[in-house]
Amino acid sequence: MADRDRPAAEGRLHRLADRIGGLGVRARLGLAALAGGLSTAALPPADAWPLGFVAFTLLLLLLDGVRGRLWPGFWTGWAFGLGQFAAGLYWIGVAFFVDAAAFGALAVPSVLGLSAGLAIFTGLAGMAQARAAPKGAGRVLFLAVAWVAAEWLRGHLLTGFPWNLAGASVLAVPALAQGAAIVGTYGMGLLAVAVFAAPALLLVREPGDRRPAAMTGGLILVVLAGVGLWGALRLEAHPTVMVPGVKLRLVQAAIDQKEKWRGGMKAQHLRTHLDLTRGPGFDTITDVIWPETAVGYYPQQEAEVREVLARAVPPGGLLITGAPRVEWTPPPAGAPAGTEPQPRVFNSVMAIDDRARIVGVYDKAHLVPFGEYVPLREFNPFPKLTAGSIDFTPGPGPATLALPGLPPASPLICYEAIFPGEVTAGAAPMVRPGFLLNVTNDGWFGLTAGPHQHFASARLRSIEEGLPLVRAANNGISAIVDPLGRIIALLELDRRGVLDGPLPAALPPTLYARLGDASAALAGLIVLALAFLPGGLGRRIRQRRN
Structure with a gap:
């Protein structure tokens, strides 16, 4: 009986495949967009990987139906990408409502526009499949x-x-x-x-x-x-091995993004971080880590701010915090008299010791378009979403930061942690770090999938490089992860508190760390x-x- 039923079942499958491949333009593009949306569910945080089978099998059958036709292949792949990115990046629109009066109306057009642009790449994949794939x-x-x-x-x-x-x-x-x-x-x-x-x-x-x-x-x-x-x-x-003599405290202040840069609240936010830092158990901590731009002042220029920050430093340890940094560029030769120096502002990580000295600095290199700078500013009328009118200046790129009392660190600010192969200065012994240090502020994106996706990407960098990850996030997810991606300690999204834990030791460089x-x-x-x-x-x- 089973043998007799097999041809009938195969025939039904073939007819279904023929129907999918033979869909008209609108139905094909609509189904492709739906499949693209489903594909996002196979990724973190949903991890509903069975839907990945549905999504990519549908994409392949749809592309089978346009074999040999370049542009139908492109538009099929593009529609799949549009659905995937719109479903997977919807949370970007939440950032526009931090200042809803100024940017709220741009939320939906921006998400759809970004999705449509990124879908060009999936369109190229569809075009290649339709034109060059073997039968x-x-x-x-x-x-x-x-x-x-x-x-x-x-x-x-x-x-x-x-x-x-x-x-x-x-x-x-x-x-x-x-x-x-x-x-x-x-x-x-x-x-x-x-x-x-x-x-x-x-x-x-x-x-x-x-x-x-x-x-x-x-x-x-x-x-x-x-x-x-x-x-x-x-x-x-x-098994996870810890660096001896190190106990970290990660501070997650959970400051609402709408309040973060509001005038007159910088001192209050600093006190919040300081109070959390010096809470119960502070006497057992060797080093403290605060998230991206936890300090709203310019510590390099303000000695009194450094003195306050030194109160957050355990004896003989460090406070590693995100803070802005400014350099003043002198007027060029031949400039008119009275020309003022121009500021260059950096999104930085600073290490401060218990004597209020800055002992290490890293400047963010991968800046967020429209968040930290406006592309083609001279032609682009749109302002950036973050506070201030001055664009941030990019730093030179991945660096290994020597830290007294700690293994050397590879600092990663915000989404610098999402770039495979670009999170360290290299695998050579002289430059290889002992851990990845990711400070971020995902408070822009609220209680959405975005912070979870960001954390998942950072965990993959640990596995790729064979390096532990220490991640301090303003609103979460803060975590300590070992070099195989195993979570040692974690503070969930939208919780105010501290995360105390050891620092896992690094593994030898992986093959990917060596070859990229x-x-x-x-x-x-x-x-x-x-x-x-x-x-x-x-x-x-x-x-x-x-």
């Missing part, structure tokens, strides 16, 4: 390569925005997530997309295509199981070569049968 089983592997290549471009072109990468879906399975130590999050995206699109392998018509489909599916399962097994062994082989995205590129080339093997194998099988 048969290999098209599943080709889609994985095209998708990740588009993600890499999205992460690097213009300012780069590698948010919600497909590889982030593996974080739901800690053993699988360890693969990021070898090929990074981009490389794990190859596996994620291949797995999610694999149900399309069931839709095989010709007998000669069944063996290549089975082989491709088997290969995907073997790689999936192999990565998972290796990851489980890695987790077991590396070259390891993902090599994996992509291998997958691309394998994508074109099943078609040739299928042809040989059919010729042999004939």
Whole structure:
């Protein structure tokens, strides 16, 4: 009975695939956008990875229906991306309501405009799939390569925005997530997309295509199981080891973003951080970490502010805090008499000792467009969302900050933690840090998915680099994470308090830390070569049968 029912079931699946591939333009684009929205649910914080199978299988079937047609392929991929980014980045609109009178009306247009722009990259992936993908089983592997290549471009072109990468879906399975130590999050995206699109392998018509489909599916399962097994062994082989003699206090003041820069409240916010810092257990702490721009003053120029900050420093320890920094640029030669020096303002991290001395400074390099600067300001009428009219100046890039009494740190301010391969100055012994230090203020985005996505991305950087993560966030999520991505301590979103905990020790540099995205590129080339093997194998099988 089962054997007699099998052809009927296959026939229904084939007819369903034909209907999906044969949809008209509006229905195809609408379904693609819906599938894109579903794909976001496979990522943190929802981690509803079964929906990834639905989303990417639908995308592949829709692209099968426009095979050989460049622009229909582009628009299908673009519609998928529009749905994905609109669903995954909706929280950006919340930031516009911090000053609703000035920016609230721009919230929806900005989210949709950003989504439409980012969807160009998924459109390119769709175009490549429609034009160049092999027939048969290999098209599943080709889609994985095209998708990740588009993600890499999205992460690097213009300012780069590698948010919600497909590889982030593996974080739901800690053993699988360890693969990021070898090929990074981009490389794990190859596996994620291949797995999610694999149900399309069931839709095989010709007998000669069944063996290549089975082989491709088997290969995907073997790689999936192999990565998972290796990851489980890695987790077991590396229990968390702590740096001796270090106990951190992370302060999460949970200051409402609408109040943060309100005139006359800087002193109150500083007192809030100081009171939390010196609360119960302060005498057991060696070092204190405050979040991004926790200090609203300019400590380098204001000695009295440094004296106040020194009260937050344990004896012999450090206070590491986010604070603005200003430099004054002298007038250029030949400038008219009376020309005033021009300020350059930086979003910085400063380390202050118990004698009120600044012993380390890092300036943020990856600035947020329209948040910290206005692109093409001379042509752009839109102001930035943050306080003040002066654009921030970018720093030189990743740096290793020597900290007395602590391992050297790689500071990451706000979304600098989302860029794979760009979170340290390198893996060489002289520059490799002992931990990633992420200070951020996600209070802009309220109780949405945004802060959770941000934290998930930062955890992936720990696994990629083999470095622990210390993360202090104004409104959460503050956490201490070991170099395999395991959470040691965590303070949830929208909670005021402190998080006390040890500092995990670093592991030796991972393969990804040494090679960066070259390891993902090599994996992509291998997958691309394998994508074109099943078609040739299928042809040989059919010729042999004939």
